[in-house]
Amino acid sequence: MSEAAARLFVAADLAAGAAVEVSPEQGHYLRNVLRLGAGEPVSLFNGRDGEFLARIAELGKRRCTLAVEAQTRPQHAEPDLWLLFAPVKRARIDYLVEKAAELGVGQLLPVRTERTIVERINPERLQANAVEAAEQTERLTVPTVHPLRPLPAVLADWPPGRVLVVCDERGTAPAIVEVLQSLAVEAEGFPAAGVAVLIGPEGGFTETELDGFGNLPFVKPVGLGPRVLRADTAALAALAVVQAVLGDWHQTRRR
Amino acid sequence: MSEAAARLFVAADLAAGAAVEVSPEQGHYLRNVLRLGAGEPVSLFNGRDGEFLARIAELGKRRCTLAVEAQTRPQHAEPDLWLLFAPVKRARIDYLVEKAAELGVGQLLPVRTERTIVERINPERLQANAVEAAEQTERLTVPTVHPLRPLPAVLADWPPGRVLVVCDERGTAPAIVEVLQSLAVEAEGFPAAGVAVLIGPEGGFTETELDGFGNLPFVKPVGLGPRVLRADTAALAALAVVQAVLGDWHQTRRR
Numbered sequence: 250m251s252e253a254a255a256r257l258f259v260a261a262d263l264a265a266g267a268a269v270e271v272s273p274e275q276g277h278y279l280r281n282v283l284r285l286g287a288g289e290p291v292s293l294f295n296g297r298d299g300e301f302l303a304r305i306a307e308l309g310k311r312r313c314t315l316a317v318e319a320q321t322r323p324q325h326a327e328p329d330l331w332l333l334f335a336p337v338k339r340a341r342i343d344y345l346v347e348k349a350a351e352l353g354v355g356q357l358l359p360v361r362t363e364r365t366i367v368e369r370i371n372p373e374r375l376q377a378n379a380v381e382a383a384e385q386t387e388r389l390t391v392p393t394v395h396p397l398r399p400l401p402a403v404l405a406d407w408p409p410g411r412v413l414v415v416c417d418e419r420g421t422a423p424a425i426v427e428v429l430q431s432l433a434v435e436a437e438g439f440p441a442a443g444v445a446v447l448i449g450p451e452g453g454f455t456e457t458e459l460d461g462f463g464n465l466p467f468v469k470p471v472g473l474g475p476r477v478l479r480a481d482t483a484a485l486a487a488l489a490v491v492q493a494v495l496g497d498w499h500q501t502r503r504r
Numbered sequence: 505m506s507e508a509a510a511r512l513f514v515a516a517d518l519a520a521g522a523a524v525e526v527s528p529e530q531g532h533y534l535r536n537v538l539r540l541g542a543g544e545p546v547s548l549f550n551g552r553d554g555e556f557l558a559r560i561a562e563l564g565k566r567r568c569t570l571a572v573e574a575q576t577r578p579q580h581a582e583p584d585l586w587l588l589f590a591p592v593k594r595a596r597i598d599y600l601v602e603k604a605a606e607l608g609v610g611q612l613l614p615v616r617t618e619r620t621i622v623e624r625i626n627p628e629r630l631q632a633n634a635v636e637a638a639e640q641t642e643r644l645t646v647p648t649v650h651p652l653r654p655l656p657a658v659l660a661d662w663p664p665g666r667v668l669v670v671c672d673e674r675g676t677a678p679a680i681v682e683v684l685q686s687l688a689v690e691a692e693g694f695p696a697a698g699v700a701v702l703i704g705p706e707g708g709f710t711e712t713e714l715d716g717f718g719n720l721p722f723v724k725p726v727g728l729g730p731r732v733l734r735a736d737t738a739a740l741a742a743l744a745v746v747q748a749v750l751g752d753w754h755q756t757r758r759r
Contacts, residue, residue, distance in 0.1 A: 344599065347734075348737050348740075351731060351732075351733050351734060351737045352731070352733075352741065353729075353731055385732065385734075386731040386733070387730075387731060387732045388730075388731050424748070424753050424755075425753065426749055426753065426754070427754075472753070473748075473753060474608075474748070474751070474752055474753035474754075474755065475642075475643075475752055475755050476607070476608055476641040476642060477606075477640065477642045478606050478607075478641070479602075479606060479640075482606045482607070482740070485603075485737070485740050485741070486607065486744035486748075487744075489740070489741035489742075489744045489745055490744055490745055490748045492729055493679070493680055493681045493728075493729070493741075493745045493748075494681055494748075494749075496729070497729055497730055498679050498680065498681065498727070498728060498730075499679045499681070499682075499729075500730050
């Protein structure tokens with residue numbers, strides 16, 4: 250992130266010469282946590298215009314504005330990767346969202362499966378965690394956290410062409426690397442209509458759910474090896490392998 | 505784990521007909537957490553003799569013994585995988601150890617690098633976490649957590665032939681999948697002398713450290729893509745990709 254002492258996601262349009270007001274929470278962070286002052290450099294991105302260097306213009310208790318200077322990185326395409334996950338308990342769901350943001354997930358879709366125990370989530374808190382994690386990764390977008398929906402509803406209006414990689418905890422599905430490599434060959438790279446990873450709850454999917462997946466043409470069941478993984482571990486492991494084999498881990502870092 | 509309500513790691517030899525006394529903590533877990541009683545089935549493993557079904561013989565406040573019945577799985581070879589990591593803060597190190605155990609790491613070596621901030625670890629607590637995670641994964645071994653040592657000391661007596669995959673956070677090293685695939689071709693599978701993954705501290709390795717790695721014939725630097733990952737995310741991601749590409753994720757689960 251070049252010389253900047255912080256990197257913030259903002260909603261405003263970014264262009265050289267613009268003045269951008271950041272949120273009171275971001276202002277508090279710059280002033281009281283990082284103890285920055287006027288003139289100090291901060292990196293800004295909004296998911297559309299690339300990354301810009303900005304300098305703190307005003308940093309008061311109520312209001313923090315930044316003067317946008319040069320673009321440091323242009324916006325570029327990122328692998329279109331979703332994560333569908335059955336919510337897990339609080340500390341683990343925070344961790345899962347943070348890690349998914351670091352691993353480049355674009356959309357986080359909490360889904361209620363037959364054996365899902367956690368019935369409520371706080372999408373606002375998860376969204377804030379996702380933004381914070383994205384700010385620290387140097388990615389140029391932030392993931393969107395969706396409200397909790399029943400899995401059948403999400404599958405019923407599934408976008409045409411998007412591949413759904415289902416982590417099948419019975420351990421009998423083909424190895425994830427083989428499935429992803431054949432996808433890469435078919436699509437000549439990352440599938441244009443996108444990829445999603447689905448992880449079940451701690452108790453796993455029911456037989457009915459697993460049978461149902463078998464009837465969906467967009468589902469690719471995959472195995473994650475001989476050990477039993479927790480739901481959050483399975484999610485992170487599958488996302489890492491997707492990015493490594495199919496996604497943008499073949500690229501070096503753009504500076 | 506078949507019909508068993510719990511799965512425990514024990515030090516004792518296991519064979520049909522043996523009587524095994526478990527630790528007071530394990531007895532407490534069976535009696536007060538799971539609320540099991542005499543006659544109920546528990547799965548046991550010791551890292552050497554495979555997995556056995558046992559039944560609770562005596563479950564008192566002071567003493568819990570189990571009667572070992574049939575072997576449910578024979579011991580089998582597992583990928584010989586180590587993780588070298590600079591310690592991170594408490595919640596994250598617990599999480600890291602748990603995940604490494606789930607991902608099949610055999611030896612956990614905390615190392616002090618030039619920019620390591622966390623100066624102390626509690627190997628006993630980490631070892632207990634590692635055992636608990638291993639019990640839940642159906643693996644037949646438990647990882648060993650070593651005391652914190654300076655990285656140069658660990659590298660100075662490096663075992664001959666073991667590959668050290670260094671996650672190079674500068675983002676310019678070859679992609680991890682390519683490096684692992686060429687290792688797999690060379691070794692015709694998982695390298696016989698084993699593999700280790702090294703993750704630096706949050707602040708990264710110093711230039712001196714990175715230059716030093718370049719002189720070590722067993723080091724393979726790898727890149728984990730264009731995003732900046734936290735140390736714990738990088739560790740889990742690298743371990744998942746190692747198991748998926750090089751390790752035992754091509755196997756289905758053995759029951």
